[in-house]
Amino acid sequence: MTSKKKEKYDLILEAALKVFAEHGFHRSQVSKIAKAAGVADGTIYLYFKRKEDILISLFREKLGELVGKFHMHIEQTTGVKEALRKVCEIHYTELENNVDLAFVTQIELRQSSLELRKEIGKAVKPYIELIEKLLVQGVEENLFRADLDVKLTRLLLFGAMDEVVTSWLISGRKYSLSAQVDGTVQFFLQGIQA
Amino acid sequence: MTSKKKEKYDLILEAALKVFAEHGFHRSQVSKIAKAAGVADGTIYLYFKRKEDILISLFREKLGELVGKFHMHIEQTTGVKEALRKVCEIHYTELENNVDLAFVTQIELRQSSLELRKEIGKAVKPYIELIEKLLVQGVEENLFRADLDVKLTRLLLFGAMDEVVTSWLISGRKYSLSAQVDGTVQFFLQGIQA
Amino acid sequence: MTSKKKEKYDLILEAALKVFAEHGFHRSQVSKIAKAAGVADGTIYLYFKRKEDILISLFREKLGELVGKFHMHIEQTTGVKEALRKVCEIHYTELENNVDLAFVTQIELRQSSLELRKEIGKAVKPYIELIEKLLVQGVEENLFRADLDVKLTRLLLFGAMDEVVTSWLISGRKYSLSAQVDGTVQFFLQGIQA
């Protein structure tokens, strides 16, 4: 029963991901999601309290998976710099290979109330903290500047990558996103100075 | 008459800024904006084709003003690095001193369709290009790396600053935004490397 | 403008009376009322806050008219007993001649929440108080028993008439309601007579 319930829960989530990516959150009627999932409208409400809950749950699940991948790959790396490159690489390639998810995270999820954005902020936090952890480690190993403001820098790194992804999406994905990893990581490590 | 028209146009825009900042785009009814501007609902439609147009126009006007300020201040600077610091300084202080505008640009404006976001992209372009121009100049003056990918880097810089502002807003503005200028610029110039 | 507004207000109220009488409150969709009134659905909400407000307003207006008629006719009577007969006569004939109103007051209005019934109770109060006033006057004139519990008796009179009307309606109006005036009044007077 639990597995069956879980199945339908995931079924709806998968359907929602597709519908949100194609039509955007506000233009995605619950009935459209239900139809895509092959269930009745009312069934949605057996698994989610409100329409917004689908969005939040979707984000939590998918971001959870992503953070899992980050941790998994980073464990296999040997140095902090290498790990940081891995983070950027996963960030770019995962979203490049999963355009639906990219649209939802970069475009649709932002189309929400301040209240919801705080909720999303909580879900993003583990990722931001992962970056911070690497920064702290780098400072301890004397690889990064001793006076580095890690709280500020984690935002700068995340924001920089985030903007690259969004810009790539809005441009219509006319170039390779993963090809930007080198330039991005070099910028992170060296800055722009000659 | 044209000046009078301009006056009412601005009147509506100012009212919209306040209303959007307080209630968010989707919760800001046209009638609420009209009331705040002291005009009739229908009058709005003499100056703006659709509700979304108010948002776009607001952004264009305000961003235009901002870009103007950037140009004005940069002309008074002597070097590229100094100019880049000035850009960051203006970016942070202007939004810190104009919280309404900050809310609209960082939160509400993102709550829009892909179509609208493209429109916004066009309005942001002059700013992004201003950054790019400084980067190109820096490379030419051998201040920045010769192999710098300026198209990518302009996004990284903008994205990094953008995230810092958004994060500051969502956190509830518990710390000084302008105090982040030093750390941000240092990161831009030096990167994180020791 | 005010008269025009008043006109549409009444238009909706008249339409609602017909629709409520025919289909009952819960089966009367707002769209049905709007159609009957020849206005758009949304227009209803320019004059009434919620669907329930239509019912309450309808009751207030109609009961207000009725109480007005009571007062008007009673002023023309000479004695208390005659006045009491007039009350019963108006009660029965008005509802007999306005079956739609009768249905709404006797059947549909009762189909409401305890909260709403209290609201209705307030609207009925002037009528109950009118009856009480007559009873007090009768006691003072030694026409009615000196030990008469006027608070209780006003309920007994109102309830008795109310039940006669409801029963007449539910029976399918197979007999004359106004023909019950004599029997009712005789019962009342003998009951309260000194």
Add this chain to the structure above:
Amino acid sequence: MTSKKKEKYDLILEAALKVFAEHGFHRSQVSKIAKAAGVADGTIYLYFKRKEDILISLFREKLGELVGKFHMHIEQTTGVKEALRKVCEIHYTELENNVDLAFVTQIELRQSSLELRKEIGKAVKPYIELIEKLLVQGVEENLFRADLDVKLTRLLLFGAMDEVVTSWLISGRKYSLSAQVDGTVQFFLQGIQA
């Protein structure tokens, strides 16, 4: 098995009485009743065809019990007048001592369609006929007026008592209901007395 069936039937009815009394008919979801009865939603439909059937059955059962009590007590009385007082006494005390039932009969049961009200009318009939029987007997014994319209009077008596109960409920039960018996009966007897 039949007794077991009867048990569950009563179980649901008792649960429904409580739920209806607390939340009202329209706000009492079938699932809420099922939960209160400790059965599954679907089980309700093994005993009742529709939600309304629960209400009707509830009324029939409870009113049947009441009418039984009336008959039982009246048999023990010696005169018609005494019997009539007993009727009023039972009417008031039974509902005063069973507030849940009072709420359902006076408030919730009225919240139903004309169709249902006819159904309820049938259930009330034995009680009304009981009153009529007493009236006829009284007339035969020359205790009551010879020209008494018993069909009308039975309604007047029932309606008067009904209104007293409803008014007592809506007022928030701030006074004793059974204390109204004397005043009520005195009014009745004087009204119909020979």
Add this chain to the structure above:
DNA sequence: TATGAATGAGAGTTCATTCAT
């Protein structure tokens, strides 16, 4: 230009009822 009353399409959500297990 300006008004603001009127429009009416649109969608989230509830819940009585069913039926496969």
Add this chain to the structure above:
DNA sequence: CATGAATGAACTCTCATTCAT
């Protein structure tokens, strides 16, 4: 007999936009 997950019809209310004045 019993279950409870699934169904899907039903309906109120909002609000961007229009247009007669």
